Every structure is written in C-alpha cells, then in structure tokens.
Amino acid sequence: xxNGAKLVIDNVRKVFSTKNGEVIALDQASFSVKEGEFITIxxxxxxxxxxxxxxxxxxxxPSSGHVYLDGKEIKxxxxxxxxxxxxxxxxxxxxxEQNIAFGLQLKGVSKKEQQEISHHYLELIGLKGFExxxxxxxxxxxxxxxxxxxxxxxxxxILLMDEPFGALDAQTRSIMQEILLxxxxxxxxxxxxxxxxxxxxxxxxxTVYVMTARPGRIKKGITxxxxxxxDYHFKSSSQFLDLKGExxxxxxxxxxxxxx
Amino acid sequence: MWKNIFTPNxxxxxxxxxxxxxxxxxxxxxxxxxxxYGGLVNPLFLPSPGQVxxxxxxxxxxxxxxxxxxxxxxxxxxxxxxxxxxxxxLGILMGTLRIMEGAFEPIIGFIRYMPAxxxxxxxxxxxGLGETEKxxxxxxxxxxxxxxxxxxxxKNVQHxxxxxxxxxxxxxxxxxxxxILPASLPGIVDTLRITFGWAWTYLVVAELVGASxxxxxxxxxxxxxxxxxxxxxxxxxIGLLGLLTDLIFKAIYRASFHWMKKEGS
Ligand SMILES: Nc1ncnc2c1ncn2[C@@H]1O[C@H](COP(=O)(O)OP(=O)(O)O)[C@@H](O)[C@H]1O
Ligand SMILES: [Mg+2]
Numbered sequence: 001x002x003n004g005a006k007l008v009i010d011n012v013r014k015v016f017s018t019k020n021g022e023v024i025a026l027d028q029a030s031f032s033v034k035e036g037e038f039i040t041i042x043x044x045x046x047x048x049x050x051x052x053x054x055x056x057x058x059x060x061x062p063s064s065g066h067v068y069l070d071g072k073e074i075k076x077x078x079x080x081x082x083x084x085x086x087x088x089x090x091x092x093x094x095x096x097e098q099n100i101a102f103g104l105q106l107k108g109v110s111k112k113e114q115q116e117i118s119h120h121y122l123e124l125i126g127l128k129g130f131e132x133x134x135x136x137x138x139x140x141x142x143x144x145x146x147x148x149x150x151x152x153x154x155x156x157x158i159l160l161m162d163e164p165f166g167a168l169d170a171q172t173r174s175i176m177q178e179i180l181l182x183x184x185x186x187x188x189x190x191x192x193x194x195x196x197x198x199x200x201x202x203x204x205x206x207t208v209y210v211m212t213a214r215p216g217r218i219k220k221g222i223t224x225x226x227x228x229x230x231d232y233h234f235k236s237s238s239q240f241l242d243l244k245g246e247x248x249x250x251x252x253x254x255x256x257x258x259x260x
Numbered sequence: 261m262w263k264n265i266f267t268p269n270x271x272x273x274x275x276x277x278x279x280x281x282x283x284x285x286x287x288x289x290x291x292x293x294x295x296x297y298g299g300l301v302n303p304l305f306l307p308s309p310g311q312v313x314x315x316x317x318x319x320x321x322x323x324x325x326x327x328x329x330x331x332x333x334x335x336x337x338x339x340x341x342x343x344x345x346x347x348x349x350l351g352i353l354m355g356t357l358r359i360m361e362g363a364f365e366p367i368i369g370f371i372r373y374m375p376a377x378x379x380x381x382x383x384x385x386x387x388g389l390g391e392t393e394k395x396x397x398x399x400x401x402x403x404x405x406x407x408x409x410x411x412x413x414x415k416n417v418q419h420x421x422x423x424x425x426x427x428x429x430x431x432x433x434x435x436x437x438x439x440i441l442p443a444s445l446p447g448i449v450d451t452l453r454i455t456f457g458w459a460w461t462y463l464v465v466a467e468l469v470g471a472s473x474x475x476x477x478x479x480x481x482x483x484x485x486x487x488x489x490x491x492x493x494x495x496x497x498i499g500l501l502g503l504l505t506d507l508i509f510k511a512i513y514r515a516s517f518h519w520m521k522k523e524g525s
Contacts, residue, residue, distance in 0.1 A: 059423050079429030089424040093442045093519045103428040106438075134519040147424075154428060 005032035006190050007056065007158055012065035013215075014051050025051040027215035029065070033158070038184055038191045040205035042198060042247065044255040048216025049194045053162050056192065057083050069157060079103055082151030086163040088143045090135040096122070096146050097131040103154035121149035124183055141165075141172040145179065152183070158190045165200070174232060177203055185229060198247045203235060210250045213257035220250060307489040315489040316496075325478070329497065332463055332475040335391065339398025339466075340459040344452060347403050351410025352448075356440055361411065372404035377465045389470035401462035406455040413447030414440060446517045453509035460502040 014026040025048040033039050043049045054060040056067055058077035067074045069081065090099050100118035101109075109117070122128050125145040135143055144164050151159055165173040177200060184191055195201050201208045205224055212219045226239055234240055264270040289309060295301050296308035303311070319325045353360040376397055383396045417440055425439045467476025475494050482490035 057423075057427055059426065077423075077426035079427065081427060083424060083427040085420045085424060087418070087420045089418070089420045091421070091439070091442070093445075093517075102438075106429045106434060136520065136522055150428070160427075 004034065006035040006037070006070065007033040007192065008066075008068040009052070009056065010066045010068070012052070012055060012062045012067065014048070014055060014060065015063045024215040026055070026062075026217070028217050031209055031218050031221065033190055033192060036188050036190055038193065038204060038206050039209065040193045040195060040201040040207075041209045041211060042195060042201040042251060043211030043216060044213055044251060044258040045196055046258060047211045047214050047254065049196070049211060050162050052211075052216065053083075053160050053192065053194055056158075057081050057160055079107075079154045080157045082154055082156035082159045084144065084147045084151055084159070084161045084164040086166045088135070088140065088147070088167075090138075090143055090146055090150070092135050094134075095131065096127065096133050096135070096138070099135070099146055100150045100153050102150060107154075117153050118149070121153050124152075124186060125149045125179060139172075140168050141176055144168070144176065148180065148183065152187060152189065156189075158192060161191065161193045163195055164193075166195070166197075173197075173200070178231060180204065181228075181230060198244055198251060199235060202240060202243050202247065203230065203232075208247065210247065211254070213254045219254065222247065303488075304486060305488060307492065312489045312492050312496075315487075316493045319490070319493060325497075328473055328475050328478050329501070331473050332467070332498075333501065335394045335466060335474065336398055336456075336459050336463055339395035339462075340402055340456055342395065343399045343403040343406055343455075343459075347407040348410050348448060348452075351407040352414050352436075352440070352444065354407070354411040355414025355417075355444070356436065365408075365411070368404050368407055372408065376401040376462055377468075380465070380469055384470065394466045394471065394474075397466035398459050398462050401465070402455045402459045405458065406451060409451040409455065410444075410448055413451060414444045416447070417443045446513065446520065449509065449513050449516070453506060453513070456505050456509065457502050460498055460505075463498060 009029055009031050012026055012029045013024070016023045016025055029048070029052055031039075041049055041052065051060060055062050056069075056074065058074050058081065074081075091102065094102065097115070097118050100121055101114040104114045104117060119128075119131070122131065125148060127142060127145060127149075130138070130142070135146070138146065147164070148159075148161075165176045168176060181204065193201075193204055195204075202224055207221050207223045209221050210219045211217065222243065224243060226234060226237075261273050261275055263273070265272050265276055292306070293309055296303065296306050296311075307315075350360075350364065354364055355361070379400055380393075380397060383393045383400075387393050387396060421443060422435065422439060425435055430438060463474070464476035464479060467474045468480065471477040475498055479491050479494040482488070482494065
C-alpha cells in the first residue's frame with residue numbers, strides 16, 4: 001500500500017458474466033491518489049473507466065483486488081464518496097436547493113444549516129438565484145453544476161466524476177472545466193475524474209492516468225507540470241500542446257486495439 | 261389553416277385540430293339522424309336522437325336514475341379503490357424487488373387473461389349476490405392490469421438516479437420513500453386514471469346477475485322491455501361518468517406534478 005495515499009486501488013480485476021461469455025473489464029488495475037489531488041483517467045471508450053470508478057464508489061464489487069479509502073477497505077456505496085454521472089441525475093421533483101440539500105437531510109442536518117450549506121455551494125457554482133428552480137428549467141450545464149454541488153454539500157472524502165461534461169457542447173464544456181477548477185481550488189477536494197477527451201484530461205489533472213484497451217489497466221501516468229490556477233489560455237501553450245501530442249499517441253495505440 | 265394537414269408528424273393549426281374532432285362527432289350524429297328520422301331502421305332498434313333526449317329528460321325528472329348512478333358509482337369506486345389499495349404497493353414492490361417480481365409476476369400475468377365475467381358464477385358461489393360480489397367483479401377486472409402497470413412504472417425509474425442516491429447516503433428504506441416513490445408517482449397516477457376508466461367498462465358485467473339497481477341493471481331491464489332509448493341513455497351516462505373521472509385524474513396530475521412543466525417555478 002502506498003504510504004499516505006488517500007485512495008489506493010490495488011490490483012483490481014473485474015469480470016462481468018454475460019450471455020456471450022465473460023468480459024474482463026479490468027485486470028491488474030493499480031494506482032493511488034493523494035489527498036487534495038486532481039487525478040484524471042483517460043482511456044478509449046469501453047476500456048473500463050466507468051467500471052473502475054464504480055468499484056471505487058462501491059456500486060460494483062471487484063472480482064479480486066482491493067480498494068482502500070483512508071486505509072479502510074471499501075465495501076459498498078456511501079456518502080464519503082460523492083459521485084457525478086454523465087447522465088443527468090438530479091431529482092426532478094425537488095428544487096435546486098432541495099437537490100443540493102438531499103444528502104444533508106438524510107444525515108439529519110437542521111433545516112437552517114441545510115439552507116446555508118446549499119446556498120454556499122450554489123454561489124460557488126455560480127447559480128445563485130436558481131434556488132427555487134426545478135431541474136427541468138435548467139440547461140444541461142446547469143444541471144451538472146447542481147449535481148456537483150449536491151455531491152460536495154455532503155462533504156465527501158473524494159469526488160468521483162464519470163465524464164460529467166460528456167453530453168455538453170464544446171463551449172459549455174470548456175466553461176464547466178474552468179468552474180470545476182475554481183470549485184476544486186476552493187474546496188481542496190480530492191477528485192478522480194474520468195474522460196475520453198485528451199484536452200480535458202490535461203487541463204484539469206495534476207496527473208493523467210492513461211488506460212489500456214480492455215481489459216483495462218493503467219498504462220502510464222503523466223504529471224502535468226503546469227502551475228495553477230489555470231485558465232483556458234493554458235490550452236494554447238506549447239507545454240500543453242506537447243503533452244497533448246504525447247497523450248494522443250498513447251491513446252491512439254489503445255483505441256486501435258479497442259476497435260480491432 | 262389547411263397547412264400541413266397531411267404531413268406526417270407536423271403540427272397543424274388549433275382550429276383544424278379541434279374542427280376535425282367536431283366533424284367526426286357531427287358525422288356520427290348525422291348518420292344516426294338519417295337512419296332514424298329517415299325511417300331507414302325500425303325505431304324499435306334505433307330510436308332517433310330526439311327520442312333519446314326526451315327519454316333522458318324524463319328519466320332525470322322522475323329521479324330513479326340518480327339512485328342508479330349513485331349505487332353504480334359506489335360499486336365502481338369501491339371495487340377500484342381496493343384494487344388500487346393492494347395493487348399499487350404490490351406493483352411498487354414488484355418493480356423494485358426482483359424476488360417479489362419472481363413471486364407474483366407469473367401468476368398475475370396468467371390470471372389477467374382470464375375474463376372477469378367468467379368468474380361471476382364462482383364469486384356468487386363464494387360470496388353470494390350482495391354488494392361484495394359486484395365489487396369483486398370490478399376488483400378482478402382492474403387489479404391485475406393495474407398491478408402490472410405500476411410494476412412497469414416503478415421499474416422504469418432511471419437506474420443512475422438510484423445509484424446516485426446510494427452515493428448520497430440513502431439506506432434501502434429511504435430509497436423507497438425518497439427516490440423510487442416520488443419518481444414513480446406521476447406514472448402511478450396516470451395508471452390509476454387509465455385503469456379507473458376500465459373499471460367503468462366492467463360495471464355492466466358486474467350488474468348482469470343478481471342486481472336490482474344500478475346503471476347496468478337499468479340497461480338490462482330496458483333491453484328486456486325493448487326500450488333502446490333507455491339503453492342508449494344508460495350507455496351515454498356511463499361514458500360521461502368515465503370521462504368525468506378521467507378529467508378529475510388529469511386535474512390531480514396537473515396540480516401535483518408542476519415540476520414537470522417547463523414554465524414558471
Ligand atoms: N454490468 C455489466 N455487465 C456486462 N458487461 C459490462 C457491464 N458493465 C460494463 N461492462 C463491459 O465492461 C467493459 C468496460 O465498460 P466501461 O467501464 O463502462 O467502459 P468505459 O466507461 O471506459 O467506456 C465494456 O466492454 C462493457 O461492455
Ligand atoms: Mg463510461
């Protein structure tokens with residue numbers, strides 16, 4: 001086990017049995033995340049990215065291997081690991097404010113405190129004034145921001161994000177990335193962020209882990225040596241473009257394997 | 261106004277839309293009038309619209325019809341109430357717990373194809389000819405469909421919504437109460453609306469045997485005494501009552517689920 005790591009994924013294997021036989025989604029997947037780190041995982045589609053995140057969330061049990069959070073082995077889902085999905089998962093019958101306070105209400109936090117916390121996060125994600133709106137009245141980008149706020153309001157140890165901006169258009173996605181970085185810098189959360197978008201993985205991450213084609217393993221970890229805070233100008237720097245070239249090369253090899 | 265009226269999936273003007281409905285209705289009335297006033301059919305089989313209206317007025321004036329409506333309504337409402345009382349919770353459980361689905365889906369799926377009317381002799385044998393038997397027919401006619409429909413509604417709750425709830429800390433009971441139930445509620449109300457409509461269609465069957473009052477009974481009596489105008493009035497009343505309950509359910513739906521509407525908050 002890596003010393004001082006917040007999250008340790010240790011030799012995880014995940015096999016799904018399907019009608020057409022067994023699918024090995026993950027094999028010998030190992031890596032660790034330090035407290036406060038922003039880790040992005042980059043891989044071709046179908047390589048097991050979601051599976052790895054779901055194992056960490058406790059929504060999927062590893063076939064073998066272990067996952068530890070703060071030294072304790074993960075058994076099943078819990079509010080110490082917040083999750084944001086690619087699909088929109090707000091409760092449509094609750095207002096924005098009630099959505100954000102959902103986890104707090106489960107914990108028995110007082111009404112007043114619920115409101116204070118949800119307003120704090122609403123402000124952080126730039127949606128002040130939308131307290132009483134219902135999800136149906138929000139755009140896709142707004143919904144995902146509320147989903148992030150809802151996960152953060154629970155004050156989890158780690159935030160797990162599975163291609164949360166994957167369904168958004170390029171402009172919105174780029175703005176969402178900047179908002180997320182701002183939120184991260186203010187909350188100092190540990191974040192594990194999955195994407196198949198090379199630029200996104202570099203722009204957000206302290207370290208980018210590239211996955212192999214299925215069965216998924218970590219192929220290579222590349223640190224992004226670019227200081228923070230970052231803004232979109234960084235995407236046109238030569239440092240960024242060099243990294244992008246390197247990662248594109250790595251991911252291309254795997255994508256070719258994946259389609260074969 | 262005539263734009264797009266024959267283009268598939270295209271919106272048309274409101275006038276054209278409503279107009280089409282009126283034209284259909286009017287054609288039916290006109291066909292009826294031509295047949296009856298034109299003397300093309302024997303009034304013993306098809307009375308004229310005027311005759312039906314006259315009969316309706318006199319039936320309401322004499323007042324017996326109110327009693328029939330009342331008793332029929334209570335039979336339908338109570339039979340349906342018990343079907344919903346058991347069917348809704350059972351359907352929710354079947355839609356959420358695979359073990360409940362495994363236990364009940366096959367048997368319900370089988371029974372629902374059995375005609376409720378064929379069970380009447382058995383019901384009479386078991387529970388006699390009283391009100392309970394009438395309600396049993398209504399119950400039998402709606403319960404199984406209702407339960408399966410509620411099951412489907414509950415099953416269709418977005419899987420990610422359930423999973424994200426676990427990551428927010430719900431336990432199993434809270435998942436039912438705070439996620440699955442509110443998420444399926446609109447679908448459940450809609451299911452109730454549709455199946456209540458079906459309950460009305462079982463009324464005449466329920467009052468076929470051993471009834472001495474009610475709309476179905478009145479219709480059977482009218483048939484015996486060759487009074488087609490009364491039969492038509494009875495049918496129209498049942499149709500209107502069904503329509504009315506449908507509208508009430510729709511109003512409940514609109515009032516309860518304002519979060520489904522895009523405008524305003
Ligand atoms: N519940 C499941 N049952 C069977 N196969 C699955 C299941 N979940 C994922 N898989 C398979 O595992 C592989 C990895 O899936 P996933 O982790 O969703 O990939 P990614 O998120 O990288 O696109 C895919 O081949 C997928 O079909
Ligand atoms: Mg995925």
